[in-house]
Amino acid sequence: MRNLLSAAFIAVVLAGCQSTPTQESAPVEDKSATATTPGGASTGGTSSTGVSGTSGTSNPLRDPSNILSKRSVYFDFDSYVVRDEFKPLVEAHGRYLQSNRNARMTIQGNADERGSHEYNLALGQRRADSVKRMMTLLGATDTQIETVSFGKEKPRNQGHDEVAWAENRRDDMVYAGE
Amino acid sequence: MPRLLRHVLSFLLLAFLPVFAAHAQLTIEIVGGAGTAIPIVIVPFESESNFPLGITGIVGADLTRSGLFKLVDYAGVSPRPTRAEDIQPAVWRARNADAVVAGSMRSLSDGRVEVRFGLVDVVKQTVLVTMSYTVTPQQFRVTAHKIADIIYEKLTGDPGIFSTRIAYITKQGPRYQLLVADADGADPQTIVTSNEPLLSPKWSPDGSRLAYVSFENKKPVVYVQSLATGQRMAVANFRGSNSSPAWSPDGRRLAVTLTKDGSSQIYIVSADGGSAARLLTSSGIDTEAAFTPDGGAILFTSDRGGTPQIYRASVNGGGAERLTFDGDYNVSARPLPDGKGFAFVHRAANRYQIALMDYATRQVQVLTDGPDDLSPSVAPNSKLIIYANEGGGRGILAAVSSDGRVKQRLVAPSADVREPAWGPLPRQ
Numbered sequence: 127m128r129n130l131l132s133a134a135f136i137a138v139v140l141a142g143c144q145s146t147p148t149q150e151s152a153p154v155e156d157k158s159a160t161a162t163t164p165g166g167a168s169t170g171g172t173s174s175t176g177v178s179g180t181s182g183t184s185n186p187l188r189d190p191s192n193i194l195s196k197r198s199v200y201f202d203f204d205s206y207v208v209r210d211e212f213k214p215l216v217e218a219h220g221r222y223l224q225s226n227r228n229a230r231m232t233i234q235g236n237a238d239e240r241g242s243h244e245y246n247l248a249l250g251q252r253r254a255d256s257v258k259r260m261m262t263l264l265g266a267t268d269t270q271i272e273t274v275s276f277g278k279e280k281p282r283n284q285g286h287d288e289v290a291w292a293e294n295r296r297d298d299m300v301y302a303g304e
Numbered sequence: 305m306p307r308l309l310r311h312v313l314s315f316l317l318l319a320f321l322p323v324f325a326a327h328a329q330l331t332i333e334i335v336g337g338a339g340t341a342i343p344i345v346i347v348p349f350e351s352e353s354n355f356p357l358g359i360t361g362i363v364g365a366d367l368t369r370s371g372l373f374k375l376v377d378y379a380g381v382s383p384r385p386t387r388a389e390d391i392q393p394a395v396w397r398a399r400n401a402d403a404v405v406a407g408s409m410r411s412l413s414d415g416r417v418e419v420r421f422g423l424v425d426v427v428k429q430t431v432l433v434t435m436s437y438t439v440t441p442q443q444f445r446v447t448a449h450k451i452a453d454i455i456y457e458k459l460t461g462d463p464g465i466f467s468t469r470i471a472y473i474t475k476q477g478p479r480y481q482l483l484v485a486d487a488d489g490a491d492p493q494t495i496v497t498s499n500e501p502l503l504s505p506k507w508s509p510d511g512s513r514l515a516y517v518s519f520e521n522k523k524p525v526v527y528v529q530s531l532a533t534g535q536r537m538a539v540a541n542f543r544g545s546n547s548s549p550a551w552s553p554d555g556r557r558l559a560v561t562l563t564k565d566g567s568s569q570i571y572i573v574s575a576d577g578g579s580a581a582r583l584l585t586s587s588g589i590d591t592e593a594a595f596t597p598d599g600g601a602i603l604f605t606s607d608r609g610g611t612p613q614i615y616r617a618s619v620n621g622g623g624a625e626r627l628t629f630d631g632d633y634n635v636s637a638r639p640l641p642d643g644k645g646f647a648f649v650h651r652a653a654n655r656y657q658i659a660l661m662d663y664a665t666r667q668v669q670v671l672t673d674g675p676d677d678l679s680p681s682v683a684p685n686s687k688l689i690i691y692a693n694e695g696g697g698r699g700i701l702a703a704v705s706s707d708g709r710v711k712q713r714l715v716a717p718s719a720d721v722r723e724p725a726w727g728p729l730p731r732q
Contacts, residue, residue: 204611204633239694241656242635242649242678243503243723244548245605245612247524248561248568248589251545255567273563274523275545279501286696 186222187301193218199257199297203238206252208260216257219299220264223271230302233257235275236282238291247277257297331489331715341374342459345401348378349421350386350408355441359409359419362448366466366488367455370688371710376401388422388431396426403432403459405451416440419447423455432458445490463685469727470681470690471495471505471514472701474719481719482516484531487726489714495529504548507727508555508575514725515539515549515558526560528575539577550593550602551575559583559593559602570604572619584617584624594646595619596639603627603637603646614648614661627661630668634659636679640686640706647671647680647689647706658691660706671708681726682706690714692722 186192199212208216223229235250254273261271283290346364367373376399378384385391385406396404407421422434433454439447446467453464468487473480480502485492496502500519507514512531517524524547529536540546544563551558556575561568564580570593571580583602584590589612592605599619606615606624611632617624628634633651640646640660650659655674661667676695683690688710690703699722701714714721 239697240676241633241651242592242605244561244592245589245635247503247545247547248591251563251568252589273544275563276501276519277503279503279519284697 187304194222197299199253199299200292201253201295201297203291203295204249206249206256208256213260216260217264220261220266223261223267224265227267227270230270230272232272232274232300232302234298234300235273236280236294236296236298237278238294239278239281239286240291241278243277243279247275247279250275250277253295253297257299341372342403343376343401344373344455344459345376345378345396345399345404347381347384347386347404347406349406349419350384352409354411355409355417355444357441357444359407359444359448359451360405362445362488363405363452363455366449366452366464369488369712370456371705371712372456372460387420388424388434391422391424391426393424393426393429402427403455405455412438417444419451421451423458425459445486449486449488462687463729465683465685465688465726465729467730468684469511470701470724471507471727472692472724473502473505473722474716475699475722476719482514484514484727495531495534503723505723505725506549506551507725508551509553509728510555511728511730513555513575515551517547517549526558526573528558537577539575540571540573540580542580548591548593550595552595553597553599559595561591561593570602583619586624592636594637594639597641597643603639605635605637614646627666628668638680638682638689640682641684642686644686647682649678649680658689658704660689669708671704671706672702672711677702679723681724683726684729688726690724690726692724694720694722 186194189195193215196215199208199216223231233254235254237246237250251273254275258271258273262268281294283293344367346360348360352358352360364375368375381395386408387406391404391406404424404426405421407419410418412418416438418436418438420436423432425432435454437447449466452466456464466487469484470487471482471484473482478499480498481494482496482502482505483492484495495514498518498520503517505514505516513528514531515526515528517526524545525538526540526546526549527536528539539558540560540562542562542564546560546562548561549558557572558575560571560573562571562580568589568591570583570590572583573580586606586608588607590604590606593602595602601616601618603614603616605612609626612635613626614628614634614637615624615626631650631652634648636649638647645660645662647658647660650657650668650670656676656678657670657674658672658677658680659668659670676693678692678694680689680691687706688703689706690701692699693702697720699720701721701724703712
């Protein structure tokens with residue numbers, strides 16, 4: 127029985143080793159309009175209520191037709207370079223912070239599940255810092271933006287394929303009070 | 305794997321695991337062996353059947369698990385030897401055994417038990433060791449591991465590691481636990497439970513404390529916790545991330561990765577907390593520090609050259625020397641306690657594998673096949689490396705000998721297991 131069971135264990139393990147991930151990143155949809163704050167990751171800070179000052183009826187951060195409602199920036203494998211397609215989004219939030227000096231934002235960096243826990247924690251931090259740097263170049267101040275990393279510890283997509291990995295190589299921008 | 309087959313196997317695990325391992329959360333399976341395992345006979349000790357747990361079964365399991373020994377049958381030999389001087393070499397040489405263990409157990413009037421054993425090299429016809437212990441029945445398991453350590457050391461020349469402990473992290477649903485168990489997976493004890501991630505457990509050099517990273521305050525903070533009292537303290541809780549603790553060999557300081565001044569950089573803090581002194585400066589990521597056994601240098605991961613690679617730097621300042629050049633991802637360096645090299649994670653063709661670098665030759669030996677082998681931790685005798693195979697969100701622990709020949713898997717019934725850390729040799 128024991129030998130049979132050992133064989134079964136090995137069979138399970140071997141079967142689990144079949145997948146060979148590809149390094150190419152699949153095209154990714156920005157799903158950030160529907161999923162904003164990962165659970166349990168809220169950060170304290172001053173409320174941003176009333177800082178928008180535009181129409182008084184709609185908050186641009188929550189208006190689905192406004193680019194500011196989009197909050198996620200996706201990255202290539204092993205990379206913390208902000209891709210061209212996400213620069214308009216980052217620039218829009220940078221300008222928003224510049225014109226709303228009371229607004230505070232936390233950028234949460236994430237990594238996919240492959241590789242070292244600790245290196246992924248540093249990589250997620252670097253991804254958050256990359257976006258922060260772009261925003262400060264556009265006039266946001268250092269004190270408005272805090273960066274944190276969850277590394278590979280809090281994947282939004284629980285899958286184990288390239289689609290999941292591409293979705294999890296991501297920064298989320300969360301305004302204080304949200 | 306078909307879902308049905310997986311269910312059947314899960315059922316087999318659940319149904320039969322307790323029979324094999326009533327005390328163990330982790331069950332060890334050998335999946336490869338040394339080419340030249342030492343044939344050894346372990347004769348049941350005299351009167352051992354009077355004691356339910358016994359001794360020799362655990363000794364035999366320890367030695368077999370190392371992959372360096374194979375058990376030779378004692379059946380049919382009569383009378384069975386109970387002392388070293390009773391062992392007749394010719395009888396055992398006829399069974400192709402190289403070594404024989406015999407012994408006895410005797411109840412004392414105070415409830416304790418006297419355990420005696422002898423080890424004979426039947427090739428050279430010499431008694432290698434005889435020992436006796438007076439122990440309580442609760443100490444049988446510890447005593448068996450000690451005996452296995454002695455046999456291992458006498459026959460291989462290296463210290464045995466059967467009396468050591470391992471720490472590891474499990475994830476079950478939303479719940480993370482930091483556990484400590486015996487090296488054979490027995491007697492798991494929960495050290496920390498949290499609904500936020502736990503990371504990077506590291507033993508203090510004397511085995512009395514664990515450093516680890518907890519996200520319980522919504523960001524990574526480094527704690528040091530006493531195993532005896534459970535008391536703990538945040539030793540690095542600065543602005544930004546605090547992670548990747550590594551003990552100095554004297555147990556007084558920790559290298560940690562902090563982001564308080566920008567990107568991830570390596571600092572030194574006291575094991576009692578306090579301020580942090582920056583050790584190195586780079587414009588990119590520096591993390592995963594580990595002290596060399598002499599305490600004079602650290603190995604660490606840095607992307608200063610464009611890809612994550614392993615570097616070495618003196619703790620007294622000066623430049624960093626790049627050690628890995630093969631491939632574009634070499635991380636998680638763990639120095640061998642014998643000072644001859646380090647284990648690390650090497651990526652090749654998208655497979656994360658455990659590898660070893662020898663300082664003298666600068667040769668890299670890849671020890672495992674991957675595809676998701678992470679978090680190596682080296683046994684105190686430098687002969688085994690435990691690591692996690694994290695593929696598919698169902699991590700298991702595994703171990704490989706530092707020559708790559710012997711492989712073991714440590715299977716937990718239901719949890720996702722990761723980040724093993726091998727504890728030091730117990731103090732004598």
